[in-house]
Amino acid sequence: MDNIKSIVLVREGSAERAFVLKDQPCPAPSAGQVLIAVEAFGLNFADIMARKGLYRDRPPLPTVLGYDVVGRISAIGSGVTRLKPGQRVTAMTRFGGYSQYAVTQEPAAAVIPEDMDAGVALALTTQYCTAWYAAEECVRLQPGEQVLVHAAAGGVGTALVQMALRRGAIVYGTAGSEQKLQALKTAGVHHPIAYRERDWDQQIRKRCGDRGLDVVWDSVGGTTFRKSLALLGAGGRIVAYGASSLSDASNSFQRSLRGLAFGLYHPVRFLMPSQALIGVNMLRIGDERPEVLERCLREVVACTAAGDLRPHVGGYFDAKDIAKAHTFLESRKSSGKVAVHWT
Numbered sequence: 001m002d003n004i005k006s007i008v009l010v011r012e013g014s015a016e017r018a019f020v021l022k023d024q025p026c027p028a029p030s031a032g033q034v035l036i037a038v039e040a041f042g043l044n045f046a047d048i049m050a051r052k053g054l055y056r057d058r059p060p061l062p063t064v065l066g067y068d069v070v071g072r073i074s075a076i077g078s079g080v081t082r083l084k085p086g087q088r089v090t091a092m093t094r095f096g097g098y099s100q101y102a103v104t105q106e107p108a109a110a111v112i113p114e115d116m117d118a119g120v121a122l123a124l125t126t127q128y129c130t131a132w133y134a135a136e137e138c139v140r141l142q143p144g145e146q147v148l149v150h151a152a153a154g155g156v157g158t159a160l161v162q163m164a165l166r167r168g169a170i171v172y173g174t175a176g177s178e179q180k181l182q183a184l185k186t187a188g189v190h191h192p193i194a195y196r197e198r199d200w201d202q203q204i205r206k207r208c209g210d211r212g213l214d215v216v217w218d219s220v221g222g223t224t225f226r227k228s229l230a231l232l233g234a235g236g237r238i239v240a241y242g243a244s245s246l247s248d249a250s251n252s253f254q255r256s257l258r259g260l261a262f263g264l265y266h267p268v269r270f271l272m273p274s275q276a277l278i279g280v281n282m283l284r285i286g287d288e289r290p291e292v293l294e295r296c297l298r299e300v301v302a303c304t305a306a307g308d309l310r311p312h313v314g315g316y317f318d319a320k321d322i323a324k325a326h327t328f329l330e331s332r333k334s335s336g337k338v339a340v341h342w343t
């Protein structure tokens, strides 16, 4: 096949100077992989961290970012049995998604309805799979449990809210603006909380009482993690899956301080109140437990097709406007998924 266009990350720093549209050779699917002709790709907050040089797993520059694509299978490698050329799929890629063609392992792709909106399909891979794993596999929610979702209007946050409500939980959700807090109310969050207010944890304590929270999902980290842990009651579970608060530290010293703000914990700290701290890294799950990723993807696609989950798309951009798309996600003004189309 001829060369294809990819958006290459050539330097760290501001979105305007970071990317270049380049012709690249089309990747070929290896054994167990599929090649996808990409109609649109998704942004994730990890892309912002990767662009700023704050993401450990990112390959060295120049590199092509991107964890989720939607498109049509154009070729399959040897040993691929479930998927066929011509099928429309949503897929998680291990980088390489900001491209007209992308390869991924067969378990990381799922067939989607022809009429599914591309942005909705993109939300299902990294963000909804992470939420499904963190809510349905790591935590066994019971009706009436009191749960807290941080950054609840974001991509993973929106998904966690829907999954918790689906299980009959009482949901507390934090957000950083009045507009997002209104959106949380509309989404059915019982207790929208403005976590830019210093006493947000005390506001939750007043409402949940001494019994404390049953589950917290934290993607912000630092002080937010520490205050959230203090809100957990007996038998509580806290799922740590991100550290967005490190992304806007102005230098490495400030980043280290915010890292230390997580706190250091001895196992007895969890043993006595019968609590659990669970870490989630979906890349690692995809690499080493592909059957788990396949299961999560299958479930979120089925639930969305059945109308049980309803991903929200907060912004559609054209590929030539990749810098604007990144700036939008970084600005904290986005909600739900940010999708980028090839035209």
Ligand SMILES: NC(=O)c1ccc[n+]([C@@H]2O[C@H](COP(=O)([O-])OP(=O)(O)OC[C@H]3O[C@@H](n4cnc5c(N)ncnc54)[C@H](OP(=O)(O)O)[C@@H]3O)[C@@H](O)[C@H]2O)c1
Residues within 6 Å of the ligand: 043, 044, 045, 046, 126, 127, 130, 151, 152, 153, 154, 155, 156, 157, 174, 175, 176, 177, 180, 219, 220, 241, 242, 243, 244, 245, 246, 247, 248, 280, 281, 282, 283, 329, 330, 332, 333, 334, 335, 336
């Ligand atoms: N571990 C994993 O496998 C995995 C997988 C996917 C995502 N994640 C993590 O999950 C989080 C959400 O990812 P996403 O792609 O769905 O993004 P997102 O939630 O759509 O966007 C990030 C949101 O985080 C909030 N935030 C809080 N503190 C922030 C800060 N200091 N700087 C910037 N934003 C801040 C903002 O919402 P407010 O304005 O409401 O505060 C912002 O809109 C990220 O931390 C990401 O790294 C982890």
